Amino acid sequence: MTRFSFDLTATDGAARTGVIHTPRGEVRTPAFMPVGTAATVKAMLPGSVRETGADILLGNTYHLMLRPTAERIDRLGGLHRFMNWDRPILTDSGGFQVMSLAELRKLTEEGVTFRSHIDGSRHTLTPERSMEIQRLLGSDIVMAFDECPALPAERDRIAASMRLSMRWAQRSRDAFGDRPGHALFGIQQGGLEPDLRAESAEALRGIGFDGYAVGGLAVGEGQEAMFGVLDYAPGQLPEDKPRYLMGVGKPDDIVGAVRRGIDMMDCVLPSRSGRTGQAFTRRGVVNIRNARHADDPRPLDEACACPACRGYSRAYLHHVSRAKEIIASMLMTWHNLHYYQELMAGMRDAIAAGSFDAWEAEFHATRALGDIDPI
Amino acid sequence: MTRFSFDLTATDGAARTGVIHTPRGEVRTPAFMPVGTAATVKAMLPGSVRETGADILLGNTYHLMLRPTAERIDRLGGLHRFMNWDRPILTDSGGFQVMSLAELRKLTEEGVTFRSHIDGSRHTLTPERSMEIQRLLGSDIVMAFDECPALPAERDRIAASMRLSMRWAQRSRDAFGDRPGHALFGIQQGGLEPDLRAESAEALRGIGFDGYAVGGLAVGEGQEAMFGVLDYAPGQLPEDKPRYLMGVGKPDDIVGAVRRGIDMMDCVLPSRSGRTGQAFTRRGVVNIRNARHADDPRPLDEACACPACRGYSRAYLHHVSRAKEIIASMLMTWHNLHYYQELMAGMRDAIAAGSFDAWEAEFHATRALGDIDPI
Numbered sequence: 001m002t003r004f005s006f007d008l009t010a011t012d013g014a015a016r017t018g019v020i021h022t023p024r025g026e027v028r029t030p031a032f033m034p035v036g037t038a039a040t041v042k043a044m045l046p047g048s049v050r051e052t053g054a055d056i057l058l059g060n061t062y063h064l065m066l067r068p069t070a071e072r073i074d075r076l077g078g079l080h081r082f083m084n085w086d087r088p089i090l091t092d093s094g095g096f097q098v099m100s101l102a103e104l105r106k107l108t109e110e111g112v113t114f115r116s117h118i119d120g121s122r123h124t125l126t127p128e129r130s131m132e133i134q135r136l137l138g139s140d141i142v143m144a145f146d147e148c149p150a151l152p153a154e155r156d157r158i159a160a161s162m163r164l165s166m167r168w169a170q171r172s173r174d175a176f177g178d179r180p181g182h183a184l185f186g187i188q189q190g191g192l193e194p195d196l197r198a199e200s201a202e203a204l205r206g207i208g209f210d211g212y213a214v215g216g217l218a219v220g221e222g223q224e225a226m227f228g229v230l231d232y233a234p235g236q237l238p239e240d241k242p243r244y245l246m247g248v249g250k251p252d253d254i255v256g257a258v259r260r261g262i263d264m265m266d267c268v269l270p271s272r273s274g275r276t277g278q279a280f281t282r283r284g285v286v287n288i289r290n291a292r293h294a295d296d297p298r299p300l301d302e303a304c305a306c307p308a309c310r311g312y313s314r315a316y317l318h319h320v321s322r323a324k325e326i327i328a329s330m331l332m333t334w335h336n337l338h339y340y341q342e343l344m345a346g347m348r349d350a351i352a353a354g355s356f357d358a359w360e361a362e363f364h365a366t367r368a369l370g371d372i373d374p375i
Numbered sequence: 376m377t378r379f380s381f382d383l384t385a386t387d388g389a390a391r392t393g394v395i396h397t398p399r400g401e402v403r404t405p406a407f408m409p410v411g412t413a414a415t416v417k418a419m420l421p422g423s424v425r426e427t428g429a430d431i432l433l434g435n436t437y438h439l440m441l442r443p444t445a446e447r448i449d450r451l452g453g454l455h456r457f458m459n460w461d462r463p464i465l466t467d468s469g470g471f472q473v474m475s476l477a478e479l480r481k482l483t484e485e486g487v488t489f490r491s492h493i494d495g496s497r498h499t500l501t502p503e504r505s506m507e508i509q510r511l512l513g514s515d516i517v518m519a520f521d522e523c524p525a526l527p528a529e530r531d532r533i534a535a536s537m538r539l540s541m542r543w544a545q546r547s548r549d550a551f552g553d554r555p556g557h558a559l560f561g562i563q564q565g566g567l568e569p570d571l572r573a574e575s576a577e578a579l580r581g582i583g584f585d586g587y588a589v590g591g592l593a594v595g596e597g598q599e600a601m602f603g604v605l606d607y608a609p610g611q612l613p614e615d616k617p618r619y620l621m622g623v624g625k626p627d628d629i630v631g632a633v634r635r636g637i638d639m640m641d642c643v644l645p646s647r648s649g650r651t652g653q654a655f656t657r658r659g660v661v662n663i664r665n666a667r668h669a670d671d672p673r674p675l676d677e678a679c680a681c682p683a684c685r686g687y688s689r690a691y692l693h694h695v696s697r698a699k700e701i702i703a704s705m706l707m708t709w710h711n712l713h714y715y716q717e718l719m720a721g722m723r724d725a726i727a728a729g730s731f732d733a734w735e736a737e738f739h740a741t742r743a744l745g746d747i748d749p750i
Contacts (some may be wrong), residue, residue, distance in 0.1 A: 038694075038695070038698050038700060039691070039694065039695070040695055040700045040701075040702040042700060042701055042702070043701040043702070043705075044702070045682070045702065045705065045706075046686075067694065067697070067698060068669065068690070068693075068694040072669070072670060072690070075670060076670070076672055076688060076690050076691075077672070082688070082690070082691055082694075083691065084686040084687055084691075294443065294447070295447060295450060295451070297451055297452070307420070311421075311459040312459055313451060313457070315443070315447070315451050315457070316414070316451075316457055316458065316459075318443075319413075319414065319442065319443040319457075320413070320414070320415055322442070323413050323442060325413060325415045325417060326415075326417055326418040326701055326704055326705070327415040327417070327418070327419070327420065329701055330418075330420065330701070330705070331420075
């Protein structure tokens with residue numbers, strides 16, 4: 001059986017490209033992971049997600065533990081079979097979403113108790129329970145259970161939270177055990193404080209993980225502050241393991257993160273935006289519900305090969321998005337996920353060719369043109 | 376260029392099978408037409424609709440004239456290009472839906488004035504305007520503009536309405552003109568009254584159409600009364616033209632209509648039911664939101680080859696339908712449309728083989744088994 005491993009095949013400055021090997025297939029990095037929160041990438045069939053170029057999906061422990069429950073998914077053969085996706089799945093630990101979605105949260109050294117936002121039922125998440133849930137789901141890449149304060153926060157609060165997360169990281173490692181073919185990633189915390197980030201990285205390296213996330217970002221600090229951390233944080237983590245930036249982001253966030261040495265990212269933005277009529281294109285964001293598209297026979301992007309751009313005009317997408325037809329969510333999400341995967345493929349090729357600077361300049365120059373002129 | 380024509384290839388009792396030839400492709404009859412109300416079969420991509428076996432779609436004049444408007448669709452190259460469906464489209468006349476959906480309706484000899492249910496704007500539909508709209512849409516099969524009273528209704532009301540519809544049928548015929556490759560269908564009215572049905576059929580035959588609909592049914596009269604009319608009404612219409620039963624129906628309605636000589640049908644039921652968690656199977660209706668499916672690893676129907684049945688358990692469909700995920704509408708609609716097309720294909724084969732009675736007995740016997748036992 002293939003063991004979990006990471007081959008770094010090329011670098012260009014801090015930017016890296018490589019391949020993560022798993023028993024369920026390869027993940028080309030830098031990788032963007034579409035989010036399949038409740039065992040579905042919203043408005044997409046799994047085969048269509050794969051057609052966009054995705055190698056791996058993200059599943060949300062918090063949502064799945066509440067409905068349909070990890071135990072039920074296990075009885076049904078695991079998350080891959082349940083949602084009809086046979087390639088790798090990364091699951092988050094539930095920690096972040098408990099803090100942002102659940103009600104009546106109570107945080108202790110042991111873990112977090114909370115009430116479900118769906119039906120008010122009471123639950124507990126601990127490092128041990130998070131590992132159990134992610135094992136029941138059959139996750140290929142398991143995330144350590146951590147705690148993440150919203151920014152801005154006091155330095156003392158950030159330090160205490162980071163140290164709790166490091167104790168939880170050790171408990172996650174202990175509870176995960178030895179599971180060949182499955183990976184456990186640790187999560188660096190420390191807010192915007194370089195010394196706390198260094199302390200966190202040192203703790204994680206001491207425990208030892210198959211990959212490392214830069215956590216605690218994309219929580220309201222803004223792009224400049226995030227890039228400030230990414231200028232040094234990836235370098236504090238082991239070079240020979242994948243580095244994952246959680247919950248990022250907009251296309252320019254992603255490009256900036258890859259430039260700074262990030263290998264994996266996930267975000268709901270392309271799918272969520274698709275459902276609200278926002279399209280990402282090489283030339284920026286298009287709000288398809290804007291009246292200027294009502295008579296426009298052109299596709300979202302002439303150069304895009306996705307089904308939305310090959311088969312439909314802006315006028316059609318405008319019509320179905322305004323009419324709240326499901327096909328609008330289907331086509332716009334497909335386009336956005338396709339765009340994101342094209343973005344990643346472009347960066348992988350550029351890094352391999354040693355031309356990331358030129359690629360990035362072109363990326364920004366094309367966006368600076370703005371959307372095509374109205375007809 | 377292919378002209379519009381109908382080849383009746385076999386009969387079995389009153390049941391018929393054949394092929395409608397159009398410049399945009401053939402329609403195998405008996406045919407079920409999925410409804411693409413607002414230029415989309417809800418929750419389906421056109422390629423997927425075709426994969427279910429559909430040869431032809433129905434578009435709604437009322438909805439499309441209001442949004443995005445027929446003139447806009449014409450400027451964009453017609454409805455086929457707009458919605459990315461290059462096979463035949465039948466459009467209704469708008470008459471029925473004005474009476475069921477629009478506000479502040481006023482009916483005169485000239486036509487109907489009403490306010491849009493979307494934005495309150497004022498519109499008029501006449502036979503001439505309906506023909507113009509359906510021409511702008513690029514419809515392959517155009518329906519005459521008619522008026523249809525809800526049942527039960529007084530005989531005098533039904534007779535007066537039918538005669539108005541016959542005058543409008545003549546005006547529709549005159550306004551339609553000569554459009555090679557495009558067909559105009561007349562609509563028989565007359566409620567549940569055999570002599571009024573005969574009078575209507577005679578009037579339509581005198582005008583001359585490319586096909587004939589049995590109108591004014593599926594408006595609340597019940598299956599027994601509908602079949603009562605279908606026992607004689609199709610026989611009042613020309614044998615060598617397609618016969619279309621509008622807005623029907625449940626699977627057993629469809630089978631009963633085909634047995635009585637109907638060639639074409641349409642209904643929102645398979646798509647609408649899919650969005651509310653109802654699946655049609657050989658063994659009857661399954662409400663996938665019922666708790667008994669929560670742990671069921673079996674597909675909706677072991678014998679079904681649709682993507683929902685090949686890739687997903689009842690437990691998954693239960694989960695996503697309860698969680699109101701878009702994929703639930705996508706998969707359930709696909710299954711239902713696939714089931715309906717399989718039903719039509721089964722009847723076409725049985726009629727061609729002269730074994731419709733045996734096929735129908737098997738259809739009813741399988742349904743009588745009820746859904747599979749809970750696990």
